[in-house]
Amino acid sequence: MPLADFRIVYFDEVDDPYQVTLLFQLSLFFPAMPNVLEEMRANDDRYTSEFGIFAVTRDGAVAAGHLLMRIPTATTRGRLDVGGVNAVATRPDFARRGFMTSIMNATHQYFRERGLDHSVLTTSGRLGAMVMYERLDYAELSRSHIAVKYPKQPRTPVPSEVLVRSFSDDDIPIVNKVYTEAVRKSYGFIHRPSDFLKARKYATGEMKPKENLRIAQRGDTAMGYAYWDSNPRISEAYEIIALDSQSFQALLADAEQRNPGAGIFVWCDGLTSLEIGWLRDAGYQVPIETYGIALVKSLKGKTDSRKLKSLYGVELGKFRLGLWDGT
Ligand SMILES: CC(C)(COP(=O)(O)OP(=O)(O)OC[C@H]1O[C@@H](n2cnc3c(N)ncnc32)[C@H](O)[C@@H]1OP(=O)(O)O)[C@@H](O)C(=O)NCCC(=O)NCCS
Numbered sequence: 001m002p003l004a005d006f007r008i009v010y011f012d013e014v015d016d017p018y019q020v021t022l023l024f025q026l027s028l029f030f031p032a033m034p035n036v037l038e039e040m041r042a043n044d045d046r047y048t049s050e051f052g053i054f055a056v057t058r059d060g061a062v063a064a065g066h067l068l069m070r071i072p073t074a075t076t077r078g079r080l081d082v083g084g085v086n087a088v089a090t091r092p093d094f095a096r097r098g099f100m101t102s103i104m105n106a107t108h109q110y111f112r113e114r115g116l117d118h119s120v121l122t123t124s125g126r127l128g129a130m131v132m133y134e135r136l137d138y139a140e141l142s143r144s145h146i147a148v149k150y151p152k153q154p155r156t157p158v159p160s161e162v163l164v165r166s167f168s169d170d171d172i173p174i175v176n177k178v179y180t181e182a183v184r185k186s187y188g189f190i191h192r193p194s195d196f197l198k199a200r201k202y203a204t205g206e207m208k209p210k211e212n213l214r215i216a217q218r219g220d221t222a223m224g225y226a227y228w229d230s231n232p233r234i235s236e237a238y239e240i241i242a243l244d245s246q247s248f249q250a251l252l253a254d255a256e257q258r259n260p261g262a263g264i265f266v267w268c269d270g271l272t273s274l275e276i277g278w279l280r281d282a283g284y285q286v287p288i289e290t291y292g293i294a295l296v297k298s299l300k301g302k303t304d305s306r307k308l309k310s311l312y313g314v315e316l317g318k319f320r321l322g323l324w325d326g327t
Contacts, residue, residue, distance in 0.1 A: 005058050006055045006057050006058070007055070007056050008054070008056075008102065008103060008106050009053070009054055009056055010050040010051070010052065010053055011037075011050065011052035011053075011054070011067075012050070012051070014054055014056065014062060015060060017034040018034065019060070019061060019062035020032070020034075020037065020052065020054065020062055020065065021033055021034060021037075022062070022091075023054075023064070023065060024089055026089075026091050026092060027089030027090060027091060027092070028087060028089050030087065036202060037051075039201065039202070040067075040201075040202055043193075043195070043199045044193070044199040044200060045193050045199065046069040046070060046071050046072075046084060047067060047068065047069055048068045048069060048070050050068055050110075051067060051068060052065055052066065052067045052068060053065055053066065053103055053106060053107055054103070055094075055099045055102065055103055057094075061091070061094075062091075063090065063091050063094035063099050064089065064090035064091065064094060064099035064100050064103055065089065065103060066085055066086060066087050066088040066089060066107070067085075067086040067087050068083075068084070068085070068086075068107065068110065069083065069084030069085070069086055070083060070084065070114065070116065071083075071084040071120065071189065071327075072191040073187075073188060073189055073190075073191070073312070074186075074187045074188060074190050074191065075187055075311045075312055076187060076310075076312070076313050077311065079191075080118075080311075081116060082116060082117075082118040082119070082120045082296075083107070083108075083110075083111035083114075083116040083118065083119040083120065083299070084119075084120050084121065084327040085104075085107060085119060085121040085327055086121070086327035087327075088100065088121065088123075088129060100132060101132065101135075101136070104132075105136075107119065108136075108297070108299055111299055112299050112300075116299065117298065117299050117300050118296055118297065118298060118299060118308070119138075119296070119297045119299060120141065120294065120295070120296050120297075120327065121294070121295050121327045122292065122293070122295075122321070122326035123292075123293060123295060124291045124292055124293065125291040125293050126291045130293075133295050136297060137297050137298070137302065137303050138295035138296065138297045138303065139295065139296060139297070139303045139304075139305035140293055140294070140296075140305050140309075141294040141295060141296040141305070141308055141309060141312065141314065141321075142188075142269075142293070142294045142309070142312075142319055142321055143289055143292070143293055143294075144267070144268075144269050144290045144292025144293065145268040145269070145276075145286070145287035145288055145289055145290060146265050146266060146267055146286075146288050147265070147266040147268055147279040147284040147285065147286035147287065147288070148263060148264065148265050148266075148284060148285050148286070148288060149256070149263070149282075149283060149284050149285070150263050150264075151260065151261055151263065153283055155253065155256050155257075156249055156252045156253040156256055156282040157249070157253065158253045158254075158257075159246040159247075159249055159250045159253070161218055162217065162218050162223060162246050162247050162249075163216070163217055163218075163250075164214050164216050164217075164251060164253075164254040165214070165215055165217070166210075166213075166214065166215070167209050167210060167213035167214065167215055167225070168210070169210075171213070171215055171225075172195065172197060174215065174222040174225075175196070175197065175213070175215075176192070176196060177222070178223070178224060178225060178241055178242070178243060179192065179196070179241055180192075181243060182224075182241045182242065182243055183241075183320060185318070186272050186313070186318045186319070187312050187313040187318050187320070188312055188313075188318075188319040188320040188321050188325075189320060189325035189326070190320050190325075192325070197209050200324045200325075203323070203324040203326075204238060204323050204324065205229075207324075209227070212227050212228050212229060212230070213225055213226070213227050214226050214227075214228065214251060214254055214255075216242060216247040216248075216250045216251050216254075218246075223242055223243050223244060223247035224241055224242025224243060224244075224247035224248060224250075224251055225239075225240075225241060225242075226239065226240040226241075226251040226252075226255065227239045227240075228255050230258070230259050230262065232259070232261055233261075233262055233263065234262050234263050234265060235255050235259040235262045235263070235264050235265070236265045236266075236267065237251075237255065237264075237265070237266040237267060238323045239267070239270055239322055239323065239324060240266055240271075240275075241270070242275075242278075245278045245281065248275060248278045248279075248282075249278065249281075249282050252264070252266075252279075252282050252284075264284075266279060266284065266286075267322075267323050268286065268287055269292070269320075269321050269322055270320045270321065270323065270324075270325065272317050272318050272319070272320060273317025273318070274317075294321055294326065296308050
């Protein structure tokens with residue numbers, strides 16, 4: 001398809017939002033019905049007012065596109081806003097015709113016009129998309145890691161002073177407070193909106209805090225929380241945050257007890273070397289590298305991955321990019 005046969009437009013210029021739903025369904029298995037898109041847009045303040053950028057063919061088909069973010073981050077030199085690229089998708093019937101490359105170039109210009117010097121995205125090294133990102137001068141910012149414990153490995157001891165209980169809506173401010181306190185001396189993607197759970201409801205599937213969140217407390221004081229997605233085979237912590245090692249351990253012990261036959265996986269993306277140490281102390285194999293990767297592109301000249309890692313304290317083990325904070 002010659003370049004002139006499509007237009008690049010923002011989300012509100014797309015005539016039929018179900019075309020965007022279809023694009024994400026086909027490319028990402030992401031059932032983003034228009035009401036879901038509107039909810040994400042209304043609640044997650046990282047989306048820019050244009051929300052998304054798309055290539056529309058002469059027939060009105062949305063061939064490719066992604067969502068647009070402006071993300072506040074913390075660096076060793078203070079706050080830095082970066083451009084964020086989320087839900088990158090080209091319909092299979094329009095693949096390999098340069099659609100996404102054109103959209104990405106337009107996006108980089110869009111970010112530059114808004115004073116942003118970097119574009120960030122999270123992806124997987126398994127995907128063909130990596131070739132495209134490398135051609136566009138994206139480079140590694142951080143790698144995703146997990147911690148794992150299988151059922152036959154020794155159980156984490158249950159600390160006596162910390163109680164683990166279920167979550168109720170009253171705990172929303174508690175979760176926010178624990179997070180804010182825990183991340184204070186680290187860098188990366190740590191600035192969250194106040195009603196974070198609502199804002200990131202669709203960040204990785206649909207979040208179900210009532211079913212999956214557990215709260216650790218010592219006396220009346222909340223000390224930590226963990227979000228577990230569990231079935232009889234696997235119990236995965238999308239996020240586990242605690243203010244001390246005992247509370248962290250209590251959250252692990254709770255999951256192991258509740259799912260005795262399951263492999264326990266903890267996503268470490270949002271954790272610093274301090275918490276990775278707590279996982280090791282509890283008998284977890286950690287850190288194990290996964291295919292997950294965060295990429296960054298400098299919008300002013302060539303990307304210097306080493307310099308950017310150092311800006312974010314990645315080598316110091318002080319960088320956080322939790323599963324719910326990525327793009
Ligand atoms: C990744 C994706 C967005 C690429 O979109 P696209 O419009 O086909 O990309 P382009 O045509 O601009 O590709 C430009 C270049 O990127 C590279 N590339 C793109 N897709 C590739 C693939 N699947 N395998 C290897 N290289 C690929 C090629 O170098 C390509 O140039 P070429 O066709 O001249 O060889 C699309 O394949 C897609 O939606 N995939 C499924 C969803 C996905 O993986 N999204 C990324 C999530 S982070």
